[in-house]
Amino acid sequence: MGNFTKGILKENPIFIIMLGLCPTLAVSTQVVNAIGMGVGVIFVLLGSNIFVSLLKNFIPEKVRIPSYIVIIASFVTMVDLFMQGYAPSLSKNLGVFVQLIVVNCIILGRAEAFAKKSNVKDAVLDALGMGVGFTLGLLLISLIREVLGSGTITLFAIGNFDGVIRLPGLSESPVRVMALAPGALLVIGYLKALFNWTEARRSKEATA
Amino acid sequence: MSYVGIIITFVFVENFILTKFLGLCPFIGVSKNTESAVGMGFAVTFVTSVASLATWAIQKLILQPLGLAFLQTITFILVIAALVQLLEMVIQKISPSLYKALGIYLPLITTNCAVLGIALIAVRSNYNALESFVAGFSAGLGFLLAILLMSTIRERMNTEWVPKPLRGVPIAFITGGLMALAFMAFDKALLRNLIG
Numbered sequence: 001m002g003n004f005t006k007g008i009l010k011e012n013p014i015f016i017i018m019l020g021l022c023p024t025l026a027v028s029t030q031v032v033n034a035i036g037m038g039v040g041v042i043f044v045l046l047g048s049n050i051f052v053s054l055l056k057n058f059i060p061e062k063v064r065i066p067s068y069i070v071i072i073a074s075f076v077t078m079v080d081l082f083m084q085g086y087a088p089s090l091s092k093n094l095g096v097f098v099q100l101i102v103v104n105c106i107i108l109g110r111a112e113a114f115a116k117k118s119n120v121k122d123a124v125l126d127a128l129g130m131g132v133g134f135t136l137g138l139l140l141i142s143l144i145r146e147v148l149g150s151g152t153i154t155l156f157a158i159g160n161f162d163g164v165i166r167l168p169g170l171s172e173s174p175v176r177v178m179a180l181a182p183g184a185l186l187v188i189g190y191l192k193a194l195f196n197w198t199e200a201r202r203s204k205e206a207t208a
Numbered sequence: 209m210s211y212v213g214i215i216i217t218f219v220f221v222e223n224f225i226l227t228k229f230l231g232l233c234p235f236i237g238v239s240k241n242t243e244s245a246v247g248m249g250f251a252v253t254f255v256t257s258v259a260s261l262a263t264w265a266i267q268k269l270i271l272q273p274l275g276l277a278f279l280q281t282i283t284f285i286l287v288i289a290a291l292v293q294l295l296e297m298v299i300q301k302i303s304p305s306l307y308k309a310l311g312i313y314l315p316l317i318t319t320n321c322a323v324l325g326i327a328l329i330a331v332r333s334n335y336n337a338l339e340s341f342v343a344g345f346s347a348g349l350g351f352l353l354a355i356l357l358m359s360t361i362r363e364r365m366n367t368e369w370v371p372k373p374l375r376g377v378p379i380a381f382i383t384g385g386l387m388a389l390a391f392m393a394f395d396k397a398l399l400r401n402l403i404g
Contacts, residue, residue, distance in 0.1 A: 018236075018377065019233070021229070021232045021233060021236075022229050022230055022231065022232045022233065022321040024229075025229040025232065026228060026229045026230075065289075066286070066289060069285055069286065069289060070282065070286070073281050073282040073285050073286075074282060076281050077278060077279070077281050077282060080281065081278060096325060096328045096329055096332065099280070099281045099324070099328055100230075100321050100324060100325060100328070102281055102285050102324065103285070103319050103320070103321045103324050105233060105319055108319060177389070180392065181226060181227045181228075181229070181388045181391075181392070182385045182386070182388035182389040182392065183385070184229065184385075185381050185382070185384045185385030185388055186381070186382055186385035188381050189374075189377075189378045189379070189380075189381030189382035189384075189385060190378065190382070192377055192378040192381065193371075193373045193374045193378035194373070196372075196373040196374075196375075196378065197373035200372070200373065
């Protein structure tokens with residue numbers, strides 16, 4: 001169980017390990033994009049962790065990185081084609097960043113740091129934990145950016161509901177800069193500072 | 209688009225780090241001092257230029273004629289990884305001093321989003337061979353510019369007092385955010401005025 005929960009808070013990939021930031025910030029303009037990206041990353045992470053763990057005795061040590069990259073790239077291609085087929089508007093929003101999941105350091109990082117020396121069950125739990133942690137971090141950033149930056153929360157359209165929740169007041173005069181590029185860097189900077197602060201307080205309480 | 213337009217676009221208007229967040233990991237990780245930042249910047253420029261030309265050739269001459277465009281992601285990342293390895297060996301043979309300067313950064317570049325990013329963007333924009341090369345080169349230059357600016361600011365910041373929770377990575381991100389704000393002055397309208 002510890003393998004699952006550690007990824008969510010204690011070793012959160014975005015805020016603590018700080019891996020996989022490139023796609024994180026670029027797609028965090030709308031909540032729906034964050035969810036799509038999160039699901040894509042969970043799938044790829046799960047697939048690559050399972051296969052790396054299964055094949056750990058067959059992949060020679062010297063060519064392990066290229067082998068992992070091929071495994072990861074195959075799953076990314078699946079996600080890319082699936083998204084193009086079943087969620088074309090999401091695929092268009094995320095653009096080139098779906099294919100860029102390949103170079104998301106979390107996935108290669110987990111293969112190298114965890115999956116290659118664990119059994120399949122632990123690898124699955126680790127992938128799910130890290131993936132959920134990544135998605136939650138991404139959701140938090142995109143929620144802050146979208147609420148402040150455009151005063152809306154964009155979810156999936158169901159029936160008559162167009163999927164966009166408009167917040168009164170903020171949607172008429174939003175803090176536009178939050179939705180633009182600088183907003184992402186500022187939001188993650190301050191969130192990381194908040195994490196550092198709570199961490200420092202907790203360790204002080206533990207020693208006192 | 210003209211070549212000048214491509215250069216201005218990728219160095220300033222769509223600076224990879226500050227507007228597209230590609231290559232953010234080395235931007236935060238390797239910008240602690242100017243010397244290594246410049247080394248990383250040149251290494252990335254080198255690889256993006258060669259890689260975007262190579263991936264153009266693969267896309268147009270192999271994948272498209274054979275109808276294998278769906279293999280793009282796998283082939284591109286493998287080509288980039290092989291290319292980085294090859295460059296490392298060639299540089300080691302030809303110029304040991306350059307190899308010493310770039311050495312430790314070269315292997316890191318394979319997983320730099322900027323390299324795969326410019327390769328994919330060049331293919332999606334339907335650039336020809338020379339345009340792809342110019343786009344790759346200018347994306348690298350944009351990376352060099354941003355990481356150089358960032359490293360000088362961070363060196364200066366070492367002597368200033370920063371609140372404790374903000375020290376290190378958080379203040380680097382906030383600095384990056386302010387730089388991105390400044391780079392917003394370079395927009396599409398400016399580009400149109402400059403090149404007509």
